[in-house]
Amino acid sequence: MKTLLLVGIGAGDPDYITYQAIKALRRSDVIFLMDKGAAKHKLNALRREICARFLDGHTPRFAEGQQPEREREAADYRASVDELNRDKQAVFEQLIDEQMADGETAAFMVWGDPSLYDSSIRIIEAIAARRSDFVYDVIPGITSLQALTARHRIPLNSIGRSVEITTGRLLAEGWPQGVDSAAVMLDAKDTYRHFVGHGLYIYWGAYVGTADEILIAGPLDEVAERIATTRAEARERNGWIMDSYLLRKEGVAEA
Ligand SMILES: C[S@@+](CC[C@H](N)C(=O)[O-])C[C@H]1O[C@@H](n2cnc3c(N)ncnc32)[C@H](O)[C@@H]1O
Structure with a gap:
C-alpha cells in the first residue's frame, strides 16, 4: 500500500x-x-x-x-x-x-x-x-485569504454577514447577490476597476507573506488606479504575480 x-x-x-x-x-x-x-x-x-x-x-x-x-x-x-x-x-x-x-x-x-x-x-x-x-x-x-486579512488586520466578514469567495472571471459578471464582502482570487484583469463609483473599500495584497509583499488599502475610488499601476509594475519586474483582494461595502461594521 x-x-x-x-x-x-x-x-x-x-x-x-x-x-x-x-x-x-x-x-x-x-x-x-x-x-x-x-x-x-x-x-x-x-x-x-x-x-x-x-x-x-x-x-x-x-x-x-x-x-x-x-x-x-x-x-x-x-x-x-x-x-x-x-x-x-x-x-x-x-x-x-x-x-x-x-x-x-x-x-x-x-x-x-x-x-x-x-x-x-x-x-x-x-x-x-x-x-x-x-x-x-x-x-x-x-490560505492566501487568511494571509491577506491578517496582513491588513481585518476580519473577513462584517458583523453576522456572508462573504463571497470568488474569482476575477465571475466578479466581471456583476457584484454577488446578498453579500457586502467579496474575496477575489485568480484575477488577471484588474476586475475591481469595474466597481469604481460603487461605494466600496478594497484591501489588496500581492505576494502576501513573502519578501516581495505589497499591500494597498483604501476607498476603491481613490486607490484603484494606484493598485493597477503597482500591479502592472510588479508583474513586469518579477515576470509573474499572485494577488488577491477583499472588496467591502463602505460603512459596514466588521467583526
Ligand atoms: C490556484 S489559487 C490557489 C489558492 C491556494 N490554494 C490558497 O489556499 O490560497 C491561486 C490564487 O491564490 C491567490 N494567492 C495565492 N497565494 C497568494 C499570495 N501569497 N498573495 C496573494 N494572493 C495569493 C491569488 O489570487 C492566486 O491567483
Missing part, C-alpha cells in the same frame, strides 16, 4: 507551515513538486526552504512532475479546466507509479490550503476511486 499526503504549506511565508504539516513531511519518503510557469522557481525554492528548516535533518527525495498548462484563451473555460485536470491526473499517476515503492509515503506540498481553488483533492480522489493500492489524507494550510 502507498500513502499520499496532500499537505497545505501556507501561501507565502514559510512560517505559515503548521506543526501537523511538518509531522506529515517528516514521515514522507518522497515529495512531489508540480508547479509551472514563471512562478515555479520561486515557489519550489520556498518548498525546499520549508524542508531544510523544519524537517529536523530528515531528507526526503524530490520528484518533479511535468505540470501541464491550461489553454489561457480557451473559449470554453470549464472544458479547458476539465482537460487540464485529465492531463494532471496522468502526471500524478505517473509519479505514484514510477517514483514510489510499495509501503512508501509521498507528500504533495500544496500552496496555501488544498481545499481552496486547487484541484489536487479532486484529482487524487478520481485516481483513488479506481485503484486500491493507495490511501490518501489531507493536511490543511493557511
Whole structure:
C-alpha cells in the first residue's frame, strides 16, 4: 500500500507551515513538486526552504512532475479546466507509479490550503476511486485569504454577514447577490476597476507573506488606479504575480 499526503504549506511565508504539516513531511519518503510557469522557481525554492528548516535533518527525495498548462484563451473555460485536470491526473499517476515503492509515503506540498481553488483533492480522489493500492489524507494550510486579512488586520466578514469567495472571471459578471464582502482570487484583469463609483473599500495584497509583499488599502475610488499601476509594475519586474483582494461595502461594521 502507498500513502499520499496532500499537505497545505501556507501561501507565502514559510512560517505559515503548521506543526501537523511538518509531522506529515517528516514521515514522507518522497515529495512531489508540480508547479509551472514563471512562478515555479520561486515557489519550489520556498518548498525546499520549508524542508531544510523544519524537517529536523530528515531528507526526503524530490520528484518533479511535468505540470501541464491550461489553454489561457480557451473559449470554453470549464472544458479547458476539465482537460487540464485529465492531463494532471496522468502526471500524478505517473509519479505514484514510477517514483514510489510499495509501503512508501509521498507528500504533495500544496500552496496555501488544498481545499481552496486547487484541484489536487479532486484529482487524487478520481485516481483513488479506481485503484486500491493507495490511501490518501489531507493536511490543511493557511490560505492566501487568511494571509491577506491578517496582513491588513481585518476580519473577513462584517458583523453576522456572508462573504463571497470568488474569482476575477465571475466578479466581471456583476457584484454577488446578498453579500457586502467579496474575496477575489485568480484575477488577471484588474476586475475591481469595474466597481469604481460603487461605494466600496478594497484591501489588496500581492505576494502576501513573502519578501516581495505589497499591500494597498483604501476607498476603491481613490486607490484603484494606484493598485493597477503597482500591479502592472510588479508583474513586469518579477515576470509573474499572485494577488488577491477583499472588496467591502463602505460603512459596514466588521467583526
Ligand atoms: C490556484 S489559487 C490557489 C489558492 C491556494 N490554494 C490558497 O489556499 O490560497 C491561486 C490564487 O491564490 C491567490 N494567492 C495565492 N497565494 C497568494 C499570495 N501569497 N498573495 C496573494 N494572493 C495569493 C491569488 O489570487 C492566486 O491567483
